[in-house]
Amino acid sequence: MTTTPARPAAETGWTEITGADELVGLLGEPHPRARDKARPALLEVDRDWLAATPFCVMATSSATGECDASPKGDPAGQLVHVLDDHTIALAERPGNKRADGYKNILENPHVGLNFFIPGRGDTLRINGRARLVSDAPFFDDMVVKGHRPLLAVVVDIDELFFHCAKAFLRSGLWKPETWDPEGKVPRRAVIAKEVEPSGMTIEQLDDYYRPENYAQGLYGTGSA
Numbered sequence: 001m002t003t004t005p006a007r008p009a010a011e012t013g014w015t016e017i018t019g020a021d022e023l024v025g026l027l028g029e030p031h032p033r034a035r036d037k038a039r040p041a042l043l044e045v046d047r048d049w050l051a052a053t054p055f056c057v058m059a060t061s062s063a064t065g066e067c068d069a070s071p072k073g074d075p076a077g078q079l080v081h082v083l084d085d086h087t088i089a090l091a092e093r094p095g096n097k098r099a100d101g102y103k104n105i106l107e108n109p110h111v112g113l114n115f116f117i118p119g120r121g122d123t124l125r126i127n128g129r130a131r132l133v134s135d136a137p138f139f140d141d142m143v144v145k146g147h148r149p150l151l152a153v154v155v156d157i158d159e160l161f162f163h164c165a166k167a168f169l170r171s172g173l174w175k176p177e178t179w180d181p182e183g184k185v186p187r188r189a190v191i192a193k194e195v196e197p198s199g200m201t202i203e204q205l206d207d208y209y210r211p212e213n214y215a216q217g218l219y220g221t222g223s224a
């Protein structure tokens with residue numbers, strides 16, 4: 001059970017927005033092209049995008065509002081299975097077994113998905129209602145490296161639309177010259193040692209997170 005932390009004293013003097021009218025007054029009304037761009041079914045260009053994406057983030061919320069945003073990844077062409085113009089499925093592969101987002105779906109089916117193509121600033125967003133399916137004939141079409149999914153998240157699409165590139169342009173996310181993955185934060189083994197007690201030494205953790213070792217079992221026993 002989560003509790004709401006006490007607000008910090010530093011919030012003194014803040015001006016908080018508490019209503020939609022205040023928000024619109026600050027941001028303005030959306031351009032009609034942005035306001036009306038959502039649609040209820042996949043077009044051919046959407047299918048092409050889903051076939052090209054290797055990565056998405058799935059946002060969920062429990063019945064009481066606890067949220068989760070979980071990354072999902074598979075080779076491009078194998079991340080998303082399109083069932084029809086209104087329905088897609090994503091596979092669950094071996095992971096840490098927390099299943100936070102899936103537990104949320106069992107309480108509240110509403111999900112938000114954002115699909116990325118590396119190097120592209122625009123993204124495809126899908127909002128809908130999800131179900132968890134433990135087996136179905138279409139699982140045969142979701143096999144990767146010889147392994148069927150553990151389960152599939154089947155999403156009935158409510159709306160989808162393309163999102164603009166401004167966040168990527170501001171962040172420079174796809175500019176390799178800005179990348180410094182370990183320059184300002186410690187390596188993964190050090191983080192694990194500090195915040196995820198396991199009894200393992202830093203040497204053991206370095207070996208565990210070595211890419212060639214960590215990649216073992218991505219899809220099943222012995223896979224890489």
